[in-house]
Amino acid sequence: MTDARPQALLPRDLDHTSVTDRVTGLILEAPAPRPWWWALGFSLGLTLMFLLGLGYLLKAGVGIFGINIPVAWGFPIVNTIWWIGIAHAGTLISAVLLLTRQPWRASINRLAEAMAMFAILCAGLYPIMHLGRPAFAYYLLPYPDTLGLWPQWRSPLVWDFFAIATYLVFTVCFLYLSLLPDFATLRDRAKRKGAQLFYAVLALGWRNSARHWARYESANRVLALVAAPIVVSVTGIISLDLAISIVPGYHFTIFPPYFVAGALFSGFATVALLAVTMRSLFRLRDLITLRHLDYLGRMMLLFALIVAYSYSQEIFTAWYSGEVSYRHLYIDRWTGPYAPAWWAMFICNVMLVQLLWLRRVRTSPTALVLLAITSNIGMWLERFQIVFTSTHADYMPSAWDTAWPTLWDWLLYAGSLGLFTLLLLIFVRVAPVISLHDMRSLIHRRRPND
Structure with missing residues (x-):
């Protein structure tokens, strides 16, 4: 039997100095752990594979992808x-938790912001790769062109x-502002x-003065307020x-609210995966506690239920x-050539996540990692079945066909993960x-029950 009382958010013996020593020591003093080097070598190999695939794509064209008409x-x-x-x-999680003053944000907000930054870089590469002539990607820019070639706004x-581009600029500003006091430390x-x-150089002259902190808090609050409409509008677009x-x-x-809910579901799953990995890799179990994992599991469950509701509304609308x-379309998704993708998506995004109703599962790092991985697989399969099953059999049976990913598709996808x-x-x-700075602030105003 597990204790019914939730674990304390942070251990009682944590103070400002010990937290600062622990976190800064990981960068300035402690050598990188051996698993970090293993992961670095593996990810570097995948990245080189990605560059290889990208080079061949520029040479051979988009025909290397498994696409057709x-x-x-x-x-x-x-x-x-x-x-x-x-x-x-990632950005929405950090911004909303900041605006609602959630104390458990302090341990995970940096992971969420970094995840957002690097994920948008990976996302931005794919539309360029999908262009028939990637070398002319700058045609998408609305710059004054003497040839009169303007973007097709439709x-x-x-x-x-x-x-x-808008989200990339915002994410850089949001992450860098968050890092300023820590760079000074x-x-x-x-x-x-x-x-x-x-x-x-990175600290930009930060001196920990009251004026700096007042401007920092104001700017951080403004960016957090701007984050929600930007994220919702961009995901809607x-x-x-x-x-x-x-x-x-x-x-x-x-689709717009459905995609926002799906994004938050996969985002919380990825943050949970990163949180468990970092607490194990750098021995941060007293800073990222089981209570943090419990909260992440609850948020995953919440947005999984919204995603499941969206699936039911899609099916209802199709019949109604x-x-x-x-x-x-739905009969084909359930029984057609892409049926395994739909049923695997349903199992990952609807059925398996119901285990998160159990607190024992939410506070088990191993179980949470497994569910985070299956949730991300399920969200990827959701995008796969939307794009592939919706177009392979449309209004004209004479045009029906199937398309399957090639080796280069998988290579570039694995490379982007790397x-x-x-x-x-x-x-x-x-x-x-x-x-x-968030962790120090949390320790300073910590209540007895926290």
Whole structure:
């Protein structure tokens, strides 16, 4: 039997000095643990594989992808939507938890913000890769062109460009502002001249003065307030890439909120995966406690239920509309060539996550990691079945066909996972994996029951 009382958010003996020593010591003093080097080597290999695939793509063209007519949008669009969902969730998680003053935010907000930063970089590569002529990606920019070539504003690719570019700029600002006080702490504690100079440049003259803190708090609050509409609007724009069409399986008005809920589901799952990994890799079990994992599991369950409700509304709308093509779409998804993807998605996103009702599962690092992995697989399969099953059998049976991913599709996808992991591993060795100023603030105002 497990204790019915929730574990304390932080141990009683934690104080400002011990937290600062622990977190800064991981960067300035302690050597990288051996598993970190193993993960770095593996992710570097996947990244090199990604660069190899990207080079061959530029040479041979998009024909290396498993796309055809009518399935003209294949893995690149699937992976774009998947990465964007993870990226948007990271910022929204950190911003909403900041605005609602949730104390457990202090241990996970840095992971969420870093995850958002690197996921949006991976997402931004795929629309360029999907262009028939990637070398001319700058045509999407609305710059004064003497040839009179302006972007086609009705093209979803142009919408994606502005959505991803806007979000990338915002994410850089949000993450960097959060890091400013911690860079100053590293600057003051560094013993080597190179490290002192490096963090001094990054700290931008931060002196821990009352004026600096007042401006920091104001700017952080403004960015957090801006984060929610930006994330919701950008995710809505990505969903409208599909919803504005009349293709069965795309043309659903529920897509904008449905995509936001799915993004938050996959985002909390990824944060839970990273939290368990970092607490084990750097021995941070007293800073990322089982209570943090419990909260992450609850949020995963909440958004999984919203996603399940969205699935039911999709199916209800298809039958209630009376459109034969919409009904056929779901019969095809359940029994057609892509049926394994739909049923695997349903198992991962609806059935397995029901285990999170059990507190014993939510507070088990192993169980939470497994559910986080299956949830991300399920969300990827959701994007896969939306893109592939909606187009392979549309209104004209004479145009029906199936498309299957090629080796290059899988290679580039695995490579993007490697690139994301590589950037994250480098980040945790350069910047604090836990926000020092947020953790100090939490310890300062800690209540007896916390």
